[in-house]
Amino acid sequence: MVDYISLLKQNNLKATIQRTNILKSINRTGHITIDEIYEELKIDYPTLSLATIYKNILLMVQHGVIVEIPISGEKSKYEIKKDEHIHLICKSCGNIEDRELSSCNIDIEDFNIIFKQINLYGLCRNCQSK
Amino acid sequence: MVDYISLLKQNNLKATIQRTNILKSINRTGHITIDEIYEELKIDYPTLSLATIYKNILLMVQHGVIVEIPISGEKSKYEIKKDEHIHLICKSCGNIEDRELSSCNIDIEDFNIIFKQINLYGLCRNCQSK
DNA sequence: CTTCATGCAAATAATTTGCAGTAAG
DNA sequence: CTTACTGCAAATTATTTGCATGAAG
Numbered sequence: 001m002v003d004y005i006s007l008l009k010q011n012n013l014k015a016t017i018q019r020t021n022i023l024k025s026i027n028r029t030g031h032i033t034i035d036e037i038y039e040e041l042k043i044d045y046p047t048l049s050l051a052t053i054y055k056n057i058l059l060m061v062q063h064g065v066i067v068e069i070p071i072s073g074e075k076s077k078y079e080i081k082k083d084e085h086i087h088l089i090c091k092s093c094g095n096i097e098d099r100e101l102s103s104c105n106i107d108i109e110d111f112n113i114i115f116k117q118i119n120l121y122g123l124c125r126n127c128q129s130k
Numbered sequence: 131m132v133d134y135i136s137l138l139k140q141n142n143l144k145a146t147i148q149r150t151n152i153l154k155s156i157n158r159t160g161h162i163t164i165d166e167i168y169e170e171l172k173i174d175y176p177t178l179s180l181a182t183i184y185k186n187i188l189l190m191v192q193h194g195v196i197v198e199i200p201i202s203g204e205k206s207k208y209e210i211k212k213d214e215h216i217h218l219i220c221k222s223c224g225n226i227e228d229r230e231l232s233s234c235n236i237d238i239e240d241f242n243i244i245f246k247q248i249n250l251y252g253l254c255r256n257c258q259s260k
Numbered sequence: 261c262t263t264c265a266t267g268c269a270a271a272t273a274a275t276t277t278g279c280a281g282t283a284a285g
Numbered sequence: 286c287t288t289a290c291t292g293c294a295a296a297t298t299a300t301t302t303g304c305a306t307g308a309a310g
Contacts, residue, residue: 070200113252122243
């Protein structure tokens, strides 16, 4: 299990129950929307406020703990920040899978890249065979 | 100049003034948000409704005339559908530049790719020299 | 003609804000 | 202790919908 308390403190954020729970949700699912985090957490923690999730998602993105994944035609999902990778997004079941960014060595003239965002939309193995 | 009337008809959409004007805005800027389209068009065309723009953007995306570009931390922009390319998004001035998708030949096992979305965030040439 | 699009206003959904009370360090 | 965080309610912003009128083919 990941130590979310250290992760937050390393990034200059107080380790509150709310934040560690949000990180647990994100990590458990891999990629999740704000609404889904709220639906999931309020079962065990009914006083949790949606506003708190919004505030913390924004803050944790700014501090580099998590990363936004904007998706065509859908609400953004969030993931724990990790090494660069690409997203395979299934247009049929909606599932997102991570893959290594190996086969693709991008280097652009006259542009200083800070980070890459590569989403491939298509059909996952399961949905192909249907 | 592009013939927006034919473009719309080819994609089974009636060619209305509103639609051709929206396409002109998108094409002029390359990439633009819904709000920006509205601000721009209502100068010359004050009765245009924001709801009409929302409806038409959705419709033209569904019919494959335009494409959504979701962007981390910002509202989506839209562009005319064209050959695959990547986006260089400047974190400083916000400008988006298109580049060819040549250096990067992605092929993934067990995943049937329908379309790719590659955004590179960084500093454009202008903003680097500041 | 007939069908579909527009514009308006109203409804709904998404996100942000302010502030009094709490919890973290 | 002190500072920053939470939860709530209210405010704001974004998006969608219904419907009477008007335009496209």
